[in-house]
Amino acid sequence: MDIQQFWKVTLQQDAVGMKEFFASDAWIRWHNTNEHFTVDEFIQANCEYPNQWDGKIERMEKIDDFIITVVHVFSIDQPLSFHVTSFIKVKDNKIASIDE
Numbered sequence: 001m002d003i004q005q006f007w008k009v010t011l012q013q014d015a016v017g018m019k020e021f022f023a024s025d026a027w028i029r030w031h032n033t034n035e036h037f038t039v040d041e042f043i044q045a046n047c048e049y050p051n052q053w054d055g056k057i058e059r060m061e062k063i064d065d066f067i068i069t070v071v072h073v074f075s076i077d078q079p080l081s082f083h084v085t086s087f088i089k090v091k092d093n094k095i096a097s098i099d100e
Contacts, residue, residue, distance in 0.1 A: 001093050003060060003067050011055045011073065013047040023094040030100050042098075052076040058083075065090050 001021070009017030019039065028042040029035070037045065055073040062068075067088040074081040087099040 001067070001090050001095070003069060003088070004057065006095070007055065007057055007069070007071060010046060011053050013049070013053065015043050015047045018043050018046070021095050023091060023096050026095050026097055028098040028100070032100075051078055051080070055084075 006018075006021045009021075022039040024039070026039050028037040028039070030037070052075070053073055054076055055071050057069055057071050059070040060067065067086075067090060069084075069086045069088065071084045071086070072081065073084050084100060088095055089097045
């Protein structure tokens with residue numbers, strides 16, 4: 001799985017491109033807000049979020065079928081900046097789950 005390409009399409013808010021990376025029954029959990037998403041809900045939340053975004057993978061580790069990424073995400077047209085830590089479980093070369 002090309003995690004760099006996943007982050008590229010995610011930051012571009014490319015819904016079609018994002019969906020290709022996920023297993024059909026994948027789920028995503030945002031622990032900070034206690035939210036649990038299906039793939040479609042996660043893609044909608046990312047693609048409908050206001051502003052245009054960019055970012056850079058600052059660290060990536062792979063342990064068996066887990067990928068951990070730390071990504072600096074920032075708004076192109078506003079002074080907003082975040083660090084996103086993602087724990088991604090991969091199965092059959094697709095994302096099975098993400099905990100952020």
